[in-house]
Amino acid sequence: xxxxxxxxxxxxxxxxxxxxxxxxxxxxxxxxxxxxxxxxxxxxxxxxxxxxxxxxxxxxxxxxxxxxxxxxxxxxxxxxxxxxxxxxxxxxxxxxxxxxxxxxxxxxxxxxxxxxxxxxxxxxxxxxxxxxxxxxxxxxxxxxxxxxxxxxxxxxxxxxxxxxxxxxxxxxxxxxxxxxxxxxxxxxxx
Amino acid sequence: xxxxxxxxxxxxxxxxxxxxxxxxxxxxxxxxxxxxxxxxxxxxxxxxxxxxxxxxxxxxxxxxxxxxxxxxxxxxxxxxxxxxxxxxxxxxxxxxxxxxxxxxxxxxxxxxxxxxxxxxxxxxxxxxxxxxxxxxxxxxxxxxxxxxxxxxxxxxxxxxxxxxxxxxxxxxxxxxxxxxxxxxxxxxxxxxxxxxxxxxxxxxxxxxxxxxxxxxxxxxxxxxxxxxxxxxxxxxxxxxxxxxxxxxxxxxxxxxxxxxxxxxxxxxxxxxxxxxxxxxxxxxxxxxxxxxxxxxx
Numbered sequence: 125x126x127x128x129x130x131x132x133x134x135x136x137x138x139x140x141x142x143x144x145x146x147x148x149x150x151x152x153x154x155x156x157x158x159x160x161x162x163x164x165x166x167x168x169x170x171x172x173x174x175x176x177x178x179x180x181x182x183x184x185x186x187x188x189x190x191x192x193x194x195x196x197x198x199x200x201x202x203x204x205x206x207x208x209x210x211x212x213x214x215x216x217x218x219x220x221x222x223x224x225x226x227x228x229x230x231x232x233x234x235x236x237x238x239x240x241x242x243x244x245x246x247x248x249x250x251x252x253x254x255x256x257x258x259x260x261x262x263x264x265x266x267x268x269x270x271x272x273x274x275x276x277x278x279x280x281x282x283x284x285x286x287x288x289x290x291x292x293x294x295x296x297x298x299x300x301x302x303x304x305x306x307x308x309x310x311x312x313x314x
Numbered sequence: 315x316x317x318x319x320x321x322x323x324x325x326x327x328x329x330x331x332x333x334x335x336x337x338x339x340x341x342x343x344x345x346x347x348x349x350x351x352x353x354x355x356x357x358x359x360x361x362x363x364x365x366x367x368x369x370x371x372x373x374x375x376x377x378x379x380x381x382x383x384x385x386x387x388x389x390x391x392x393x394x395x396x397x398x399x400x401x402x403x404x405x406x407x408x409x410x411x412x413x414x415x416x417x418x419x420x421x422x423x424x425x426x427x428x429x430x431x432x433x434x435x436x437x438x439x440x441x442x443x444x445x446x447x448x449x450x451x452x453x454x455x456x457x458x459x460x461x462x463x464x465x466x467x468x469x470x471x472x473x474x475x476x477x478x479x480x481x482x483x484x485x486x487x488x489x490x491x492x493x494x495x496x497x498x499x500x501x502x503x504x505x506x507x508x509x510x511x512x513x514x515x516x517x518x519x520x521x522x523x524x525x526x527x528x529x530x531x532x533x534x535x536x537x538x539x540x541x542x543x544x545x546x547x548x549x550x551x552x553x554x555x556x557x558x559x560x561x562x563x564x565x566x567x568x569x570x571x572x573x574x575x576x577x578x579x580x581x582x583x584x585x586x587x588x589x590x591x592x593x594x595x596x597x598x599x600x601x602x603x604x605x606x607x608x609x610x611x
Contacts, residue, residue: 160476
């Protein structure tokens with residue numbers, strides 16, 4: 125029997141279970157009316173179909189910890205709206221792009237991921253904390269103007285952009301923190 | 315660790331709003347100076363925090379960080395300081411969201427020989443200093459009773475239900491508050507009086523108001539409760555209720571109660587969240603946009 129989470133444990137990224145369905149908290153807010161008791165507002169995304177809904181909780185409310193199994197697999201390829209992963213026995217598992225969210229942009233061929241299973245069904249992945257990506261397109265950095273606007277958008281996967289420092293050029297390899305989806309560092313060429 | 319380049323860009327982007335914040339603080343201090351208020355400082359680290367039903371204090375060694383400077387400021391009031399204000403940090407454990415930070419800046423002011431209507435007048439005069447609010451007419455004074463009857467279909471003054479009251483306040487009443495002007499929401503049901511006195515001649519209502527700007531709660535004010543017997547009873551009731559909720563129970567602040575027993579003039583007082591005021595004046599949606607550094611998870 126998995127332990128429960130209480131409202132004070134709720135945070136963005138936490139995986140929970142409601143009525144037998146695994147969800148991830150994608151937005152979290154704390155509201156306190158006047159001198160009243162706290163209300164925790166969560167947006168929950170289903171790890172089965174990717175649909176979201178908003179639900180309010182009070183301090184004493186609890187949510188179940190989902191029973192998730194984890195297996196290491198490799199990313200293979202994309203087919204229309206779903207992504208194919210493969211284990212060491214070449215057995216395939218698929219995940220919807222809606223469920224993967226922004227994580228889909230950080231995948232690369234043969235990328236090793238930990239796939240989470242709920243009752244035998246693949247429901248989510250955990251990427252390596254840092255991944256490297258080549259900058260496909262970005263404006264040349266304006267030199268000498270470091271006082272303001274020290275970030276600029278860079279395309280790293282199709283049209284998907286992240287913000288990078290001005291000294292990053294097209295063709296550079298950058299490290300991305302997949303927990304936040306943010307630029308972490310520049311990878312220097314050997 | 316976050317990239318120092320991203321962190322530097324974030325701080326640079328905050329410059330206009332931090333300039334606005336600095337100007338707001340100057341305007342506030344100038345206004346209080348013109349009104350002959352004394353700026354005071356009271357302890358941040360306390361042997362026991364102000365006891366309230368739904369506020370948890372952050373422990374600091376064997377003491378606590380203050381959740382508000384209220385009780386010390388009232389001791390000054392009781393000692394004859396008739397116009398005092400303070401701007402300083404307060405701490406509330408576990409409060410984190412778009413409109414909450416566990417550490418934040420509070421403005422409190424108190425007037426002796428006054429009640430909550432005098433504090434409304436102060437608030438209105440102070441808000442007129444901020445041209446961006448474009449305050450032309452008086453701030454509407456809306457009672458909890460009329461707001462709930464109109465937007466939630468029941469009267470919490472006649473039959474109070476804390477859970478229903480808080481739910482409807484957040485989901486029905488606050489969204490219906492005016493957006494083109496600040497608003498005072500006033501006369502709370504007595505069970506939600508906090509530290510305000512009951513209305514003379516009408517026991518079921520407490521002389522408490524909240525200031526809202528753009529539907530965001532900015533300040534909470536009272537005609538202060540000065541009766542030491544009723545004050546002790548309320549503390550004891552909250553202690554009892556906190557115990558039932560499984561929340562930490564803090565010892566009563568006997569120094570404060572002793573000061574009340576010696577006598578405190580009828581007074582009005584208010585606590586205003588500076589970070590939220592900056593947020594609404596900057597047109598921001600979250601404290602992230604107006605605080606230079608927020609505690610990270």
